[in-house]
Structure formats: structure tokens, C-alpha cells
Amino acid sequence: MSYKDKVKTELFPTIWCPGCGIGLIMTQLAMVMDDLGLDKTNTVIVTGIGCTGRMGAYMQFDSVYALHGRTLPVAEAIATVRPELNVIVASGDGDISSIGGNHLLHAIRRNPRITVLCNNNEIYGLTGGQTGPTTPIGTKTVSSPAGATYSPINLQGLVNTNPNAFYAKTTVYHQGQMRKAIKEAVEWPGFAFVDIASQCIENNGRRIGFPSANEMLNFYKKEYRQAPAGSTQLANRQLGIVKGRPAGPEPATVGAGAGKGSGEA
Amino acid sequence: MAKRLLQGNEAMLLGAVRAGAGYFAGYPISPSSEILMAASVYAASHPELRFLQAEDEIASANAIIGASLAGAKSFTATSGPGFSLMQEAIGYAHKLRVPTVIIDVQRVGPATGMPTMPGQGDILQTRYGSSGDYTSIVFYPSSVAECYEYTIRAFNCAEESRSPVVVLSDAFLGHLNEVVDLDAIEVPVVSRTLEPLASGSTRLFSGVATYPDGEPATADADEFIRQYEEAKAHRLEVADRYAFYEYGWNTDAETLVIAFGITRRIAQPLAPHFALFRPIRIWPVLQDHLREIAQRYRRLVVIEGSDGQYASVVERVLYRDVHRVPLLGGRMSLEAVREGLDRIGLLPPELAEAAV
Numbered sequence: 001m002s003y004k005d006k007v008k009t010e011l012f013p014t015i016w017c018p019g020c021g022i023g024l025i026m027t028q029l030a031m032v033m034d035d036l037g038l039d040k041t042n043t044v045i046v047t048g049i050g051c052t053g054r055m056g057a058y059m060q061f062d063s064v065y066a067l068h069g070r071t072l073p074v075a076e077a078i079a080t081v082r083p084e085l086n087v088i089v090a091s092g093d094g095d096i097s098s099i100g101g102n103h104l105l106h107a108i109r110r111n112p113r114i115t116v117l118c119n120n121n122e123i124y125g126l127t128g129g130q131t132g133p134t135t136p137i138g139t140k141t142v143s144s145p146a147g148a149t150y151s152p153i154n155l156q157g158l159v160n161t162n163p164n165a166f167y168a169k170t171t172v173y174h175q176g177q178m179r180k181a182i183k184e185a186v187e188w189p190g191f192a193f194v195d196i197a198s199q200c201i202e203n204n205g206r207r208i209g210f211p212s213a214n215e216m217l218n219f220y221k222k223e224y225r226q227a228p229a230g231s232t233q234l235a236n237r238q239l240g241i242v243k244g245r246p247a248g249p250e251p252a253t254v255g256a257g258a259g260k261g262s263g264e265a
Numbered sequence: 266m267a268k269r270l271l272q273g274n275e276a277m278l279l280g281a282v283r284a285g286a287g288y289f290a291g292y293p294i295s296p297s298s299e300i301l302m303a304a305s306v307y308a309a310s311h312p313e314l315r316f317l318q319a320e321d322e323i324a325s326a327n328a329i330i331g332a333s334l335a336g337a338k339s340f341t342a343t344s345g346p347g348f349s350l351m352q353e354a355i356g357y358a359h360k361l362r363v364p365t366v367i368i369d370v371q372r373v374g375p376a377t378g379m380p381t382m383p384g385q386g387d388i389l390q391t392r393y394g395s396s397g398d399y400t401s402i403v404f405y406p407s408s409v410a411e412c413y414e415y416t417i418r419a420f421n422c423a424e425e426s427r428s429p430v431v432v433l434s435d436a437f438l439g440h441l442n443e444v445v446d447l448d449a450i451e452v453p454v455v456s457r458t459l460e461p462l463a464s465g466s467t468r469l470f471s472g473v474a475t476y477p478d479g480e481p482a483t484a485d486a487d488e489f490i491r492q493y494e495e496a497k498a499h500r501l502e503v504a505d506r507y508a509f510y511e512y513g514w515n516t517d518a519e520t521l522v523i524a525f526g527i528t529r530r531i532a533q534p535l536a537p538h539f540a541l542f543r544p545i546r547i548w549p550v551l552q553d554h555l556r557e558i559a560q561r562y563r564r565l566v567v568i569e570g571s572d573g574q575y576a577s578v579v580e581r582v583l584y585r586d587v588h589r590v591p592l593l594g595g596r597m598s599l600e601a602v603r604e605g606l607d608r609i610g611l612l613p614p615e616l617a618e619a620a621v
Contacts, residue, residue, distance in 0.1 A: 044462045057479040062462045065471035073324040077331030106320040
């Protein structure tokens with residue numbers, strides 16, 4: 001058995017652009033699955049709309065290719081009906097925090113046992129390179145020719161509204177650290193969010209001055225630093241895994257046992 | 266169980282339970298909230314029904330799809346504005362061929378409208394509200410007993426058709442209290458037809474057009490047509506086994522009244538003077554039955570809580586004009602029916618005086 005058994009190599013080459021970061025995430029996820037024994041009898045993948053959404057089709061699992069922004073309600077319901085399953089969400093920054101923002105807020109609040117891998121390439125890649133909720137302010141994109149108007153959304157801050165939740169920041173360059181973050185997220189007994197900086201060379205990188213994906217990966221290597229051990233909050237461009245307080249025994253979505261629940265109000 | 270006084274909304278919850286529902290996700294909205302509340306109470310002491318009050322109707326509609334894929338019979342309950350929010354998810358459930366049930370307790374629209382007043386203005390949105398082409402199956406009971414019965418049938422139909430089946434109701438019917446004997450209503454329950462997630466396969470449940478192997482088919486018209494026609498034929502074949510309607514009153518009369526839901530009950534005093542065709546299966550249209558029955562009548566009048574949504578359907582199907590009695594703004598009463606008939610010259614003299 002190898003991690004390659006987790007993917008449908010007969011469908012390769014994938015539709016992702018040469019230089020896309022998503023394939024790097026899929027590879028590390030497959031390695032984690034091989035390591036932890038995740039297979040089609042105990043794991044389900046839910047993907048959103050955007051280039052990241054294509055991931056489920058390439059993997060040897062039952063996979064749900066959801067509506068734009070709606071991975072989290074689907075994933076949470078699966079986790080409720082089948083608490084024994086590993087439910088892994090792979091989605092982009094726009095799918096998860098723009099159109100999916102309200103569901104993100106409430107999934108964080110309810111703390112279901114799901115793993116969210118966010119391909120955070122700071123752009124809407126599939127539709128040609130529009131600005132997204134995580135695009136840095138001032139970035140010129142096809143829908144912000146004068147520079148993105150607003151500050152990016154604070155994903156870590158959102159996750160931190162629930163002290164029980166798990167947040168990790170990593171990049172597709174730092175493959176070992178990413179693999180560790182994904183593994184610990186999958187093992188986390190509640191809501192786990194892995195925020196993965198990833199490059200979109202074709203519909204973002206080239207427009208903002210990177211000649212190729214190589215330069216974008218080197219950018220992550222140069223700009224991102226490991227956070228000090230024991231950090232409870234990651235600063236901008238810091239890599240790290242911040243684990244919340246594990247929640248109480250009852251997942252919040254179960255209706256029985258009024259008054260018992262996860263975490264404090 | 267002996268006879269008991271039961272509310273329409275609560276009867277739907279009991280019907281869902283009887284059908285084996287294992288998951289409810291919903292959002293409070295008048296006049297459907299009793300279903301959510303009753304589901305929460307039932308779930309608190311019956312862990313086999315998982316309950317979620319979701320953040321909105323969009324989450325609810327997507328959650329019930331996830332739950333159904335995972336192996337639970339699932340349902341939600343809402344009203345017109347919430348149903349509008351659920352439309353993309355409804356199209357998604359059609360595309361995935363996932364069984365689920367959506368209850369729509371109608372109120373006056375559009376938008377927030379009149380939250381506590383009955384309406385029947387969702388007829389077209391339950392058929393055409395999502396983008397693209399798909400084959401809806403929709404039922405609309407007229408009594409508390411039927412609320413129970415047709416909710417069970419909706420779950421059965423959902424399993425057989427592998428689609429999101431809609432059960433309509435309205436603010437009056439949902440809050441109507443009638444004495445029913447639920448044990449006397451025997452409807453066999455159809456088991457799950459969809460293999461749950463993680464059963465050992467590597468299926469792709471995709472809203473995007475794909476080939477069976479999961480590759481995108483986003484530019485292949487032949488593949489699209491092949492999949493669409495297969496799903497449509499299957500849905501129509503199943504719907505044929507659920508062709509429920511009522512035909513009665515004075516079948517020798519000159520005029521046929523077409524009415525459904527609570528309107529049929531409100532118009533009951535018309536019975537000596539009119540024939541009645543009451544569709545219980547609203548969609549697909551009961552075309553053959555309508556054609557066969559309507560041809561016997563010189564005049565047709567559709568009495569409904571909208572500005573002719575179902576009347577427009579009847580006209581299209583029969584290629585003939587129908588008279589209309591629209592009951593708008595929540596004024597769904599015998600008085601309003603009489604006024605409407607009188608305005609178009611169809612009120613029999615015997616009904617001219619207030620004889621209720």
C-alpha cells in the first residue's frame with residue numbers, strides 16, 4: 001500500500017494548471033490517509049466549487065462535489081449521521097469564507113468533527129482571477145483593477161471564536177509541516193481548519209509579478225516562518241498549529257441531553 | 266392509538282417519523298415552525314432522529330442532502346421565502362438523484378409578505394424555481410389526516426424516485442386541528458434505496474455535469490441529454506404510481522371547480538352546485554386525468570390562493586380558458602370565494618345569501 005493508492009492515477013494528468021498548488025495538497029493528504037489508514041470504508045471527501053473542488057474526483061473515496069459555499073452543511077450532516085466516519089472538506093478561500101462564510105461561522109460554533117483543508121490562493125482562480133476574501137488589500141485582480149479595496153478576512157480570528165477549535169497555517173512549499181498539520185487536523189476530535197497558502201500562477205501569480213510557480217513557492221519559503229513553540233496565536237505569515245481546548249463529550253449537533261454540550265457559552 | 270386532536274403541522278412531523286426519518290435540519294419560519302419545534306422535542310427523546318436548527322434555510326437544504334447521502338431519511342420544513350432560498354439545493358438534489366423531503370407551509374408572498382396568512386403562491390416555484398430542467402414531484406394534502414398520510418407517501422416517493430419530493434401546506438392547514446385516528450391510516454413504508462456513503466465504493470456525487478467515471482462532461486451535450494432523459498423518464502414512471510386526486514361533489518353539474526389544499530375545504534359548501542377536481546399530486550400535472558374529466562364540463566373555474574398560478578397550468582394542459590377566483594392577501598374564506606364567483610357570474614343564486 002502506498003499513498004498513490006488513495007488517488008485515481010488513471011485519470012492523470014489532472015486538469016489543474018502546471019504549477020498549481022492544489023496537487024501538492026492532494027499528495028500530502030494522500031500520504032496522511034495512507035499513514036492513518038483512511039480508506040473508502042471510513043472516510044468521505046466533500047469538496048466545494050473552484051479548482052480545489054476537483055480534488056474529490058481524483059481520489060479513491062466516495063466524494064461529494066457540493067454547491068458553491070455549501071460544503072460545511074453537507075459535511076456536518078454526514079458527520080452527524082455517521083459519527084464514525086472521517087469527513088474531509090477540501091475547498092478554496094472564496095468557497096469557504098465568502099459565499100460559505102455564514103456556514104463557516106456556524107460550523108466553527110457547533111464544532112462538528114470535520115477536517116477543513118482550505119486551498120488559500122488568495123484569488124478566485126477558476127473564474128479567471130477575481131479578488132477574493134483573502135486577497136491582500138491593494139492587489140490588482142480582474143475585478144479590482146485599482147487594487148483590492150478591503151482588508152482580507154481574518155480566518156484565524158473566525159476559528160478562534162470557538163476556543164475548542166483547531167487552526168493551522170501552512171503553505172504548499174512546507175510539505176512536511178503541511179503533512180503534519182493535515183494529520184493532526186484529521187486526528188482532532190472536533191472542527192479543524194488547515195489554512196494552506198497555495199499558489200495560483202495562471203490566474204493570479206503572473207498578474208502580480210511572479211514569472212512562474214517556482215518563484216511563488218520560493219516566496220513562501222522566504223516569507224513564512226515557523227511560529228515559536230507554544231504559540232496560541234499565529235502572526236501574519238507564521239506557520240503553526242494551534243490546538244483549542246478539546247470539547248466536552250457531547251458534540252453540539254446532538255439534540256439529546258439539554259444543557260450538556262461542548263465548551264462554555 | 267385512539268383518535269386524537271392533531272394539528273396539521275404536527276401531523277406532518279408524525280408522518281415523517283412513521284416513514285423512518287432519521288434527520289431533520291430546519292430554520293424557524295412562520296407558519297411552519299411547529300414542525301421544527303416538534304422535531305426538536307421528538308429528537309430529544311429519540312436519538313434515532315438527528316436534529317439541527319441550522320443557521321439558515323440554505324444550510325438546512327444542503328444538510329438534508331448530506332444526511333441522505335450518509336444514510337438517513339431526511340427532511341426539512343419551511344415556508345415560501347425559505348423555499349426560495351433552498352432552490353439551488355433542490356436543483357442539486359435533483360442532479361445528484363438524492364431522496365429527501367421538503368415541506369413548504371405556504372404563506373402570502375412575495376418576499377417576507379404576510380407571514381401568518383395562508384397563500385398558495387408557491388405552485389410554480391415548486392416546479393420551476395431552480396435553474397435548469399428537472400422533474401419535480403409535489404403533493405398537497407387538504408386535511409390533517411392527509412398531512413400525515415401524504416408525508417409518508419412523500420418519503421416513499423422520494424426513495425423510489427431518488428429525488429427531493431415536496432409536500433405543500435399552508436398557514437391554515439398547518440394550524441388546523443382535526444380529530445384523526447392515525448392507526449387507521451396504513452401506508453407501507455419504502456426502505457432506503459440509496460447506498461450510503463463509505464460503503465466501499467468511490468462514487469462522485471456531483472452537481473457539475475460529469476461522466477460516470479467522474480471526469481467533467483461540461484461540454485458534452487449528448488451525455489447531458491442521456492443522463493437527463495434517463496432521470497426524467499424514471500421520475501415520471503414513479504410519479505405515475507402516485508397519481509392522487511379527488512373527483513366528486515356534484516359531478517353532474519355544469520361547472521367544474523378545481524381547488525386544492527385548504528381551498529378545497531373552504532369551498533366545501535359549493536358541493537351541491539359544482540363538480541370538484543382536486544389534485545393531490547400537484548406536480549407533475551395530472552394531465553390525463555384533467556383532460557378526461559374537464560372535457561365533461563362546460564365551464565372550469567380554478568379557485569386558488571394566488572393570481573392564477575395553477576389556473577395557468579390548467580389552461581396550458583387543456584388548451585382552453587378557465588375562469589379564475591384568486592384568493593389574495595390571505596383572504597381565504599367562503600365569503601371571498603362567493604365574491605369571486607359572483608364577480609365572474611358563476612355564483613349560484615342559492616349561495617348568494619350568507620348561508621354559512
